[in-house]
Amino acid sequence: MDKLLKRIIAVISSLRLTVVCLAIAMVLVFVGTLAQVDEGLYQAQNRYFKSLWIWWSPGNATFKIPVFPGGYLVGGVLLVNLIAAHIKRFELSRKKIGIFIIHSGLILLLLGQLFTDLLSTESALQFTEGNSKAYSEDFHANEVVLIDQTDAQQDRVIAVPERLIASQKDVTLPSSSFNLRVKNYWPNTDLLKEAAEGAVASGATEDVGKAVFVRSKPLTAKMDERNLPAAVVEVQAGQKSLGSWLISPLLRKQTFRHENKEYEIGFRFARHYMPFSLSLIDAQFDEYQGTAIPKNYSSRVRVENPRTGEDRQVLIKMNEPLRYGGLTFFQFQMSTNRVGPLSSTLQVVRNPSWLTPYISCVMVGLGLMVQFLSHLVGFIKRRSTTA
């Protein structure tokens, strides 16, 4: 057993494994970058880098086979290899202090990337001049919501992630007397008012969806598009059916009443709520004179935090984000409307480990300097001794 363990340690701490991992990583980066042309950034990232294996399906087969290690596997093995090699060869001596700092920096870099993937979120906050929002919307994820609107001050939201709806199984809503029965689900759709080729009647029995036709579309991976799912869900209160609604981010708000309470049901872009609100006071969209080429976007926003009593105005510009409440707000897009009030979109990034790459780089730089200087000093000393 001990022999086997030592053998394993020898393999995972070997320099050969490091070289193999780096070679695989190079191939992975090359293939993954090319794949973004067809699959788009988000899908290619998930398939090639945020995965243990790259899966492939031969022809029309329904099964998939792993064909190449994914980013998580390569990164994970590299991290294990680095730590193993470090533990195995570690010696606390003045001579090797530089190597120790470099390796620690690399380990921190790999761990930082792992935690960035695990903990970071990116979303969009879109508002028109005069609007206020205390949430941002996910770039990709959608959610089905059932909102109890009875209270005059606040709404009680039950948000179901799209994957549960996509599985087309019944969903029991917690802290509620309702169940959702998913009668149909389309991952990407067009909604039409009239029957057309490829469109089917929604089958909803309530509200606006009764007269809507659904045309399923292939999933999109383009950077400037997003999938717009739709579903027909039956709301059940105990054993009683309250009706079926067609829900989609394309449809307006739909409400129903049950036992003297007002509810809203919908399929919307998943929301990330913040404990403060931002209001768009003024959006500026400057173009180079005589052209339609954007020169500068900027948004003057009002930050209101009821917890701290803060109420101030901030100007967010391209390359001058607002960092507040653990979030970073970047100026992302601006409506190019020639009519009506302007609307601005901020990219909202939550990344608790955003400092790790900076600290890692400093550590690696410091380690290299220490190592280089210790060699230089030794060399000069030897030279002066021989002279």
Added chain:
Amino acid sequence: MDLSTQSPCRTLVFWRWGATLAFGALLIGCKREDIRVYTVPKEREVEMASAGDEGEPGAPHIHYKMPAGWVEGRPGGIRVARFSVPAKQGPEIDVSVIPLPGITASKADVVNLWRDQIKLGPIKEDELGGIIERVKIGSEDGEMFDMVSTNAMIEDRFKARILVAMLGQGQTTWFFKMTGEDESVREQRPAFIEFLKTVTIDYSSHAAESGPRVTSAPSRPAWQVPTHWKEVPPSQMLLAKFVVPDTSQPKAEVTVSVLGGDGGGLLANINRWRRQLKLEPVETESLGKLTTPLDVPGRKAILVDMSGQNTNGQPTRIYGAILPEQEQTWFYKMTGDPQIVQQQTNAFVQFVQTAKYGN
């Protein structure tokens, strides 16, 4: 390195690291979202911080019945009411209600301003009949114009549609304007027409005893009117009108008007004047050649000088001054025989420069 030299302590450290990494790998697998239950405050319209957005206490206001799905916004600037309507696609539809006390232009010119906003070519006064729709605004008869762009104007993806209903009341013209993505506005058109029917314009609590008066409207500046100019009653869209000289023919006239905001923009207004002179419209790059700066105390104005023909084919010159302010833009325009205009340029400039505004 010989593996047999590894100490038991180091092996233990190895296992610890292994366990930590395995936990990390598990975390990767656990990054899945589940059903969330939470409470949030109801969404509200923002209270704008800008001081200038407060509605004036003396302003007229409207009563109305808001259609379902519309969200009432905070009126600001020249608007006395504002709504946003969720759009089927693209940004929210904007509905604004704006009373304006004086507009220089003919009805065709006003319509052409909006057409220009969505890059449509101008139409002539006699072509208006084909596009005017009669609508009820409260109990009165108003006129509505429905315009849609030919190109994508909104987010470079969607066509823009403007629905404007107009109602003249005394010297004030009320504009009810719905702007947004073509299909969404078309969908909201019936609701907009129903909304117009429910509107009641109310001056009662704030108006002067002499009758309807827009107290939020800009008051007449204090002018030093050249002695040989004669003031005549302005038409509906104007704040003031003068004729010079008042005895001989041919003559020139000077009109003064004020529009909310940038009045549609410098380019649109200069091109509107150019159309009146039967001149081809110009692009932004040519504005520099057509305009010269004019010193006005406390303000920056520009002078525009263009010559062409009037509708009867007679040589005509327009000598105008445009004075943008924060919330409104002043238009001074002298139109007439080129020789008379030439003689009056100094008097005109002095007239503009000596105007003292209420604020």
